[in-house]
Amino acid sequence: MKGIVFSEFMEMVESAHGYDMVDKIIIDANPPSGGAYTAIGTYPHTEMVSLIVSLSKHTDTSVPDLLHTFGRYLFDTFVKNYPAFFEKPKTAFEFFDSIEEYIHVEVLKLYPDAQLPTFETQLKTDKELHLVYESERKMAIFALGLLEKGLEHYKENATIEMKQLEDDGSKVLFIISK
Amino acid sequence: MSDDSVLKRRLDREIKARKTAEQILESKAIQLYNANISLQALNEKLEGEIVIKSNQLEQNELRYKSLVDEARDSIFNFSNALEISYANAKTLDIFGIPIEELTGKHISELVREDYLDYATAFLEQFRKHENPESYVELPLVHKVNTHLWVGINLTYVEDTTGNYFSAICRDISKRKSVEANLEKAVLGLERSEHKYRGILKNMQLGIVETDVERRVKDANQIFCEMIGYSTEELSDKIYEELFLHEDNFPLRDQKNLSAGSSSYPIYDVKLRKKDGSLINVLISLAPIHNLEGEETGTIAIHYDITEQYLLQKKLTEAKDIAEHARKAEQKFLAVMTHEIRTPLNAILGMSHLLADTELNNEQSEYVGLVKNAADMLQSIVSDILDLSKIQEGKIDVNNETFDLITLLDNCLKTIKIKSSDPNVKIVFDQGGFDALWISSDKKLIHQIVINLMDNAMKFTHQGQITLKLEDKQNNNVRLSVQDTGIGIEEDKLNIIFKEFEQADDGIHGTYGGTGLGLSICQKLAGLLGSKLGVESQMGVGTTFSMNIVVKPSEDNHQIMAKTFSAESRINELDILIAEDNQMNQKYITKLLDKKGIKYVLAHNGVEAVRAASTKVFDIILMDLHMPEMDGYQATRSIKLKGKNVDTPVVALTASTMLTQKEEAFNAGMEDFLSKPFSPTQLFLLLEKYCRIQVNENASKRSIESNSLPAEIDENLIREYLGDDPEYQSEMFSLFISTYKTEKEELKNAFESKNLENVKSVLHKMKPTFQMVGLQKLFELINKSEREAIEGDVKLLTKKDFMLKSLDNGVKLIEERLK
Structure with a gap:
């Protein structure tokens, strides 16, 4: 998993709970990397899981809530760090449509070792977009946060409905309706 | 402390993260550097490839350009x-x-x-x-x-x-030009077709196409109009059944026309029209072939000749009438000639015989007048007949080889008998020829010469008439009759050859005649391939002339040698005469008696056949019209079998119609003697068929070709001069000296063509030749003197022969004297 996710996660925890909490969950999770994350590095996904599980324990907040919050938080980072990705799409649907075809392709050019989920989109009507999330990391809630912030970024109102296509959460259908 | 430891841990973590990032960045920088290096290499490689590709491209372009250029x-x-x-x-x-x-x-x-x-x-x-x-x-x-x-x-x-x-x-010029030519050809074809269509239409030709079953497949408008049926009515009808008149040649047979035949027959047939009437058409048939050469039918072209047919029918009728009229005229002429000639023959014959009897002067004169009148009548009748024969193209030219000199001699003889005017001399200028063999028609030349001489005599009252031969080289001789008569005006020269025309209308009154003679002569000369010419000067005379082709001189000698080897055997001749007319009988028999020629006389055909069965005759003279059996039939019997199968039979008839002549030849007769005939004509005939020489001129010719061989008759010398050699010598000397003077006189007389002088010199010379024993020369002189007395101009041509012969004799005497 890309270092940016870890460094942004740590920034979010620090801004919400102070560095003490950051220190706590690192000590608690005791990741092999020692919690010294740099945005340009790459770290095992399991470290993130143990950090979130640790944060959940210390803040008494569920893991899905944390993932959801983190997704929303990370979107802003993305907008700030990679504004180019947001210039061309004029609507949220266009943006969602470009994730798989454009953003992930560009990401892979920069980080060939990145393991990315897939977002297959299908425009059912002008007002309804189906998006299928598929990833071994089963972080659909995290994706939901990103999607909600996407709609907000484009100042669009829409409902997002989630349907588990696989029981283990590795494949989820998002139905976005305006 | 805890804060410090947290901070410391944070710092440691930050440092660690920074170092990790630095490491990552360094490795990324190295990666970047390497990537740059490899990119540079790739770039260079690509640049090299671009250069290679550019060169290849350039070469391709060059190749392409040269391809285009070439x-x-x-x-x-x-x-x-x-x-x-x-x-x-x-x-x-x-x-x-x-x-x-x-x-x-x-x-x-x-x-x-x-x-x-x-x-x-x-x-x-x-x-x-x-x-x-x-x-x-x-x-x-x-x-x-x-x-x-x-x-x-x-x-x-x-x-x-x-x-x-x-x-x-x-x-593509060639193709275009071919196309243009093709276009022209097509255009030409169309024009040509148009032209021929026009011609066909204008010619009113009906065209019908039939298949092999003779069913009508197509017919043009003209044919429909011609025959009265419409195209629809004609369609698929059998041609013959519909139109052909039963009288006609079945056209069905035309299916047998061979495909390769280039000319197709034309039929003149009657066709039945729709209304039943008949039309006459000419049909030309030609088979039609498909591309495989199989006959697929016939095309028939019809030309309506009904009008022409009717016209032709009328013409044929008119022609039949004309033909009939012509035959009637011919028959009338034949009958008339026969009717006129028979009594004329008798008159002429009898006047010949009468003139031979003892007559006083008055009687002689009357007989002469009768004879002249009859001669005139005869010549008029024969002129008319000759002309009509010439006009009908019924004169046939019978070429034979004969001696022109002999023929002309005979002509002269005939003329001299007729000639009565002592002021006109008749002269024969042989032009140096002794004999002249030609191939021509003897009778026609004879007739021309006699006519021209007659004509000359008629218009000449003073001077002479010369029958002249001149060598014109290249085997040509010019035969002319030259007179010193009244002459013909220049502007009349053209008309004298026209029938019934004379130079001056007054001539008929003065000289008589039919005006046919010269016209006949000119036409006869034409038949012989020559042309009769005339030159004349008023008051000086007239010359008629024609060219005659002679045989090359070598031939001439050979023929001469052959012919003159024949022996004279006149006394051995035996002739059969078949003649019913008593007067004619008498005429012929008297003539033969005079020459001592034997004969048997038959009074009709039956007698003639009987006589011919008894012995072989040398010649048979056969009258054509006789009682009991006519001459034709008698001749056929004689020629069929028996002793006289090969004996020449000569027809005697008063008719000169060619039809009779033909019939005579068909019956097997060899020749034709037209009555009345002169003694000369009869004897010429005997000469021709019996290889004898009746007249003296001819017999003389055999020794004329050279000089007379000299010989001395010793008996005569003794008889006249006795046995004394001295006296003989004296007489011989006198003879020689006298001869020299006389020879000069004779020469002069000959050269001046003065027959009178020739005669007197010869008369003077004659006795001395006999005295010195030159008997043959004596006889020669004697005979020549007689000819001179007779006025035979031919004697003048014998000058050289005479002088040489006499010289030979005198030479002998000179030798004897020595």
Whole structure:
């Protein structure tokens, strides 16, 4: 998993709970990397899981809530760090449509070792977009946060409905309706 | 503390993260550096490849360009402004303009003016893709070839360098010219067809096409009008059944016409029209063949000749009438001639005989008048008959080889008998010929000469008439009759040869005659392949002449040698005469008696056949019209079997009609003697068929060709001069000296052509020759003297022969004297 996710996660925890909490969950999770994350590095996904599980324990907040919050938080980072990705799409649907075809392709050019989920989109009507999330990391809630912030970024109102296509959460259908 | 430891841990973590990031960045930098290096290498490699590819491209372009340049077709490009921008080498060959000059030229300078609008319109449409055609044929302007045509395949190129036309162009002049010729030929064919259709229409030819079953497949309008049926009515009808009249030749047989035959028969038939009436048509049939050469039918061309047929029928009728009238006329003429000639024959014959009896002067004169009148009548009748025969083309020329001199001698004899005027001398100038063998018709020449001599005598009252032969070289002799008569005016020379014309209307009154003689002569000369010419001067005389072809001299000698070897055996002759007319009998028998010729007389055909069965005759003279059996039948019997199968039979008849002559020849007769005939004619005939020489002139000729061989009769010398040699010598000397004087006199007399002088010199010389024993020369002189007395001008031609013969004799005497 890309270092940016870890460094942004740590920034979010620090801004919400102070560095003490950051220190706590690192000590608690005791990741092999020692919690010294740099945005340009790459770290095992399991470290993130143990950090979130640790944060959940210390803040008494569920893991899905944390993932959801983190997704929303990370979107802003993305907008700030990679504004180019947001210039061309004029609507949220266009943006969602470009994730798989454009953003992930560009990401892979920069980080060939990145393991990315897939977002297959299908425009059912002008007002309804189906998006299928598929990833071994089963972080659909995290994706939901990103999607909600996407709609907000484009100042669009829409409902997002989630349907588990696989029981283990590795494949989820998002139905976005305006 | 805890804060410190947290901070410391945070710091540691930050440092660690920074170092990790630095490591990552360094490795990324190294990666970047390496990537840059490899990119540079890739770039260089690519640049190298670009150079290689560029070279390849350049080479390809060159190859393509040379291909274009060397292409068999002209390839050229031109801009939207229609100006040539590129042209390959072949373009020069086609356009006849160097490539440098061609570049920049506007299309309008190249395309022939009359096609310019068409060409620019085509190109404009093509450029706008409005024209589906990319191929166009155009005539070009060319310095030499005024009929240059090209076929052009166009492409409109649109690329980065601009838009332009590309053309592939080929010379199609040959094809165009072939097409043009073809077009002309087709046009010509159409015109020709049109012309012949016009001709067919104008000629009113009915054309019918039938299949092999003779069913009518097509008929033209003219035929329909001709026959009265419509095309529909004719369709599929059997030709013969519908039209053909039962009298006609079955045209069905024409199916057998051979395919290869180049000329097809034409039939003259009657066709039945729809209304039942008949028309006469000429039909020309030709088979029709398909491409495999099988006969698929017949084409029949009909020409309506009904009108011509009717006209022809009328003409035939008219011709039959005319023919009938002509036959009647001919018959009338034959009968009339016979009726006139028989009594005339008797008159002439009897006057000959009467003149031979003892008559007093008055009687002689009367007989002469009768004879002259009868002669005149005879000549008129025979002139009329001759002319009618010539006019009908019924004179047949019988060429035989004979001696012209002998013939002319005979003519002269005949003329001399007729000649009574002592003031006119008749002279024969042989022109140095002793004998002249020619191949011609003896009778016709005889007739011409007699007629011309008669004519000359008629108009000559003083002087002489000369029958003259002249050598004209190249085997030609000129035969002329020259008189010293009244002459003919120059402007009348043309008309004297016309029938019934005489130079002066007054002539008939003065001289009589029918005016037919010269006309006949000219026509006869024409029959002999010659032409009768006339020259005349008023008051001086007239000369008629014609050319005669003689045999080459070598032939002449041979023939002469052969003919004159015949022995005279006149006394051995035996003749059968078949004649019922008593007067004719008497005439012939008297003539034969005079010459001592034996004969048997038969009074009709039956007697003649009987006599012919008893012995072989030398010749049979056969009258044609006799009681009991006519001459034709008698001749057929004699020629059929028996002793006289090969004996020549000569017809005697008063008729000269050619039909009778033909019948006589068909019956087997060899010749024809027209009654009345003169003694000479009879004897010439005997000479011809019996190989004898009756008249003295002819017998004399055998020794004339050289000089007379001299010999001395010793008995005569003794008889006249006794036995004394001295006396003999004296007389011989006297004889020689006298002869020399007399010879000169004789020579002069001959040269001055004075027969009177010749006669007196000969008379003077004659006795001395006998005295010195030159008996043969004596006889020669004696005979010549007689001829001189008779006025025989032929004697004059014998000068050399005479003098040489006499010289020979005198030489003998001189030798004896020595």
